[in-house]
Amino acid sequence: MKMLVVFEKFPRIRHIGHLDLMRAMQRALRRSGLPVKFSQGFNPHLLLTFAAPLSVGMAGKREIMEVPLGSDVTEAEFLEKINAALPPELPCLSARIVDDKHPASMASLYAAAYEIAIDSEAEALRNAIPSFLAQESIIALRKTKSGEKMVDIRPMIFELKASGDNTIRCTLALSEAATCKPDLLMDALCAHAGLAARPRTIITRLQMYGKDLIPLEML
Amino acid sequence: MKEFSESKLEILLDTALKPARYTGGEMNAVIKPFDQADVSFAFCFPDSYEVGMSHLGIKILYHIINKQPWALCERVYMPWPDMADALRRENLSLFSIESRTPIRKFDILGFTLQYEMCYTNILEVLDLSDIPLHSCDRTQDDPIVMAGGPCAYNPEPLAPFIDVFQIGDGEEMMLDAIDCVRKCKAEGKSRLDTLRALAGIEGIYVPAFYEAAYHEDGTLKSFTPIDQAASPIVRKRIVKDLDKADYPDSFIVPYTEAIQDRSVLEIMRGCTKGCRFCQAGMLYRPVRERSLETLLKQADQLVNSTGYEEISLSSLSSGDYSQLTELCCELTQRYADKKVSLSLPSMRLDSVVKQSLEELQKVRKAGLTLAPEAGTQRLRDVINKGVTEDDLVRAVTDAFQSGWSTVKLYFMIGLPTETDEDLAGIGHVAKTVMNCYFTVPKGMRARGLRVTASASTFVPKPFTPFQWQPQDTLPQIREKQAKLKDILYAIKGVNFNWHDPELSMLEACFARGDRRMADVLEAAWKNGCRMDGWTEFFNYEGWTKAFADCNVDPAFYANRQRGEDELLPWDFIDAGVTRAFLWREWQRAQRAEVTPDCRKGCQGCGLQRFEGVCRK
Numbered sequence A: 001m002k003m004l005v006v007f008e009k010f011p012r013i014r015h016i017g018h019l020d021l022m023r024a025m026q027r028a029l030r031r032s033g034l035p036v037k038f039s040q041g042f043n044p045h046l047l048l049t050f051a052a053p054l055s056v057g058m059a060g061k062r063e064i065m066e067v068p069l070g071s072d073v074t075e076a077e078f079l080e081k082i083n084a085a086l087p088p089e090l091p092c093l094s095a096r097i098v099d100d101k102h103p104a105s106m107a108s109l110y111a112a113a114y115e116i117a118i119d120s121e122a123e124a125l126r127n128a129i130p131s132f133l134a135q136e137s138i139i140a141l142r143k144t145k146s147g148e149k150m151v152d153i154r155p156m157i158f159e160l161k162a163s164g165d166n167t168i169r170c171t172l173a174l175s176e177a178a179t180c181k182p183d184l185l186m187d188a189l190c191a192h193a194g195l196a197a198r199p200r201t202i203i204t205r206l207q208m209y210g211k212d213l214i215p216l217e218m219l
Numbered sequence B: 001m002k003e004f005s006e007s008k009l010e011i012l013l014d015t016a017l018k019p020a021r022y023t024g025g026e027m028n029a030v031i032k033p034f035d036q037a038d039v040s041f042a043f044c045f046p047d048s049y050e051v052g053m054s055h056l057g058i059k060i061l062y063h064i065i066n067k068q069p070w071a072l073c074e075r076v077y078m079p080w081p082d083m084a085d086a087l088r089r090e091n092l093s094l095f096s097i098e099s100r101t102p103i104r105k106f107d108i109l110g111f112t113l114q115y116e117m118c119y120t121n122i123l124e125v126l127d128l129s130d131i132p133l134h135s136c137d138r139t140q141d142d143p144i145v146m147a148g149g150p151c152a153y154n155p156e157p158l159a160p161f162i163d164v165f166q167i168g169d170g171e172e173m174m175l176d177a178i179d180c181v182r183k184c185k186a187e188g189k190s191r192l193d194t195l196r197a198l199a200g201i202e203g204i205y206v207p208a209f210y211e212a213a214y215h216e217d218g219t220l221k222s223f224t225p226i227d228q229a230a231s232p233i234v235r236k237r238i239v240k241d242l243d244k245a246d247y248p249d250s251f252i253v254p255y256t257e258a259i260q261d262r263s264v265l266e267i268m269r270g271c272t273k274g275c276r277f278c279q280a281g282m283l284y285r286p287v288r289e290r291s292l293e294t295l296l297k298q299a300d301q302l303v304n305s306t307g308y309e310e311i312s313l314s315s316l317s318s319g320d321y322s323q324l325t326e327l328c329c330e331l332t333q334r335y336a337d338k339k340v341s342l343s344l345p346s347m348r349l350d351s352v353v354k355q356s357l358e359e360l361q362k363v364r365k366a367g368l369t370l371a372p373e374a375g376t377q378r379l380r381d382v383i384n385k386g387v388t389e390d391d392l393v394r395a396v397t398d399a400f401q402s403g404w405s406t407v408k409l410y411f412m413i414g415l416p417t418e419t420d421e422d423l424a425g426i427g428h429v430a431k432t433v434m435n436c437y438f439t440v441p442k443g444m445r446a447r448g449l450r451v452t453a454s455a456s457t458f459v460p461k462p463f464t465p466f467q468w469q470p471q472d473t474l475p476q477i478r479e480k481q482a483k484l485k486d487i488l489y490a491i492k493g494v495n496f497n498w499h500d501p502e503l504s505m506l507e508a509c510f511a512r513g514d515r516r517m518a519d520v521l522e523a524a525w526k527n528g529c530r531m532d533g534w535t536e537f538f539n540y541e542g543w544t545k546a547f548a549d550c551n552v553d554p555a556f557y558a559n560r561q562r563g564e565d566e567l568l569p570w571d572f573i574d575a576g577v578t579r580a581f582l583w584r585e586w587q588r589a590q591r592a593e594v595t596p597d598c599r600k601g602c603q604g605c606g607l608q609r610f611e612g613v614c615r616k
């Protein structure tokens, strides 16, 4: 069996990178005494998959991982044991037993919602949103391993609005086929608003979705 | 005055190199309400987070202090230079990891002194915390600045900066000290009276209560107490029974990889081998073992509370632990399911137990580390490293047969009485090790032989039989390094590492320095020196200028032959081993006479004076 787990990464530890976070989870699972599965081979490690890595610097409200288990555990027992083994900044919020054949969250991923807290120029950015979205295409410069690439991010923006005086909320494509990172959106929005430099932001991933924007953990 | 603001800090963290060094929130970190503790202790390892998080002593004391309901201990490290500069630029105070409290607000700031080359970091941490550098300038509102650890056995170069030194094993002394501060605080005692009360605790040294006078030639003339609370001799503290000593049931597990990212079991303390260059071997006497039962219990607790994939055994010579084989077998079997592996650090040549090696290799094959230290039998006898070429051949052959293929060899250059022949001997040892590999049939040995020879520069240390001896001068060291390079580069397949001679020279100055070295330290820090242990930050010009500015000749400390009757800056400390024993050992060294392991018969080193500790 497999446990589909929703967890939170607090802002205080947002600078922890994905690999470090994964190791922290693996160690928590070891501490928990849960019947975890190990990989074969010379350096056995714990099998564990994440729906999507969270960038360094980002907090996450409802992150998702899958934990294959060697024997049966109830959802309540899993949550109790794993939370006892996790630091307060990294709690698990819910757990759901799924079949081993349940498609990997990673493969079902389609989009994610973010909240972007803005340090300065929030008003200018808020005001720029309607005309920004009215554009037919928004060409942004994406840095890739092989250099820079022009992409049209307009079709990847599903939602973009001010959610408070200093916060913006957006839902952006996040899948193997198409991904728009919130940083890329912010760069384009700042350019559109005529800002010379990008204000400092703290980004939180709020939720991940599958097709038709169904919350990923409910698929 | 520096301020502290969480939001300003968050901004700095966004641009810091490795912000995870400062964010905290690690598993097993102890979170207590800051204001509710009777006494608060900021524990500083004066180096980077990654280095400091690896240190066992702090883990032990962090646990012991936090176990007291009335006390609180939080951590602080030397910020990486980018962060130190950013804090200064923003006028933000250095803060503790757990509660992000400015260090100045703690009752006590404690430093652990593991190596001399972190001394500038101590000044940097004090300055970043807005605590006056000099003990005499501190007020009632400033923390009491304490320091302990192996370098505290010669505290003099730090004397003006530290209020209180703890000398010896920390477990019991630390509690005595913080309890004393707590009581003084409750009674509203002045800073001076608090220091006086602390000075009454065995093992504690308050430098402000002593005065040093010097002869015209610069050597020490006298060292005397000038306060009634101070005793002329400070005797080190010893924990008598390690089984009864507190040991952490959990370690803080960092998110980022620390240098030592594993569970550590301290299997014993002290060493009876009597290597004459080794300060730790003398300081941590007598030998005390933890029982198998205690260790297995501690291992269980650590495995369950940390989730670490690896356990390592810690001690000065793990091979001498009386139940090593049983311990290794039991640990490997016990945790096989949990995929927890066991690694043994730097095993002594003469005690590699084949059986436990085979037991070990079931799980993991870390590199084999051996420390012959010197290239010829004569010089090994001089330094009392009781290892022969036969021992070496047997150990590496065993290891190669058991599947090892990576060997690290540690040597020292500049040892007293060293000649060219001894340097050539290092090449000979490396070659012998390679030959041992090739004598193991192809099918039986692992592929990919890797032999690394490291040569560090000998630094004479206090409380060793070599404490009177000069260190080689910089040109001498460079010449020897060049010779060694020629010798080792000629052997195909051997890697050669060596150390910065300048760094070793500074280490020697501080290791055996007196109070005048404090001026040099402060001047160097003012010249921008910090993080001296990191090649990328080591600023030798800053140091040479500091020596010149203070009119101090480094050769006086590093390269001078000290006389049999000279008063040494650390003579007021009773470290257990007596000066007479050390001198006797120096005499024997000159005759290349070995002194056997004192488990086989007491050598009268001085520890027998400590009641109940040396059983003989």
Ligand code: SF4
Pocket (backbone or CB within 6 Å): B272, B285, B286, B287, B598, B599, B601, B602, B603, B604, B605, B606, B607, B608, B609, B614, B616
């Ligand atoms: S007193 Fe004797 S047995 Fe004890 S450490 Fe010293 S030499 Fe060894």
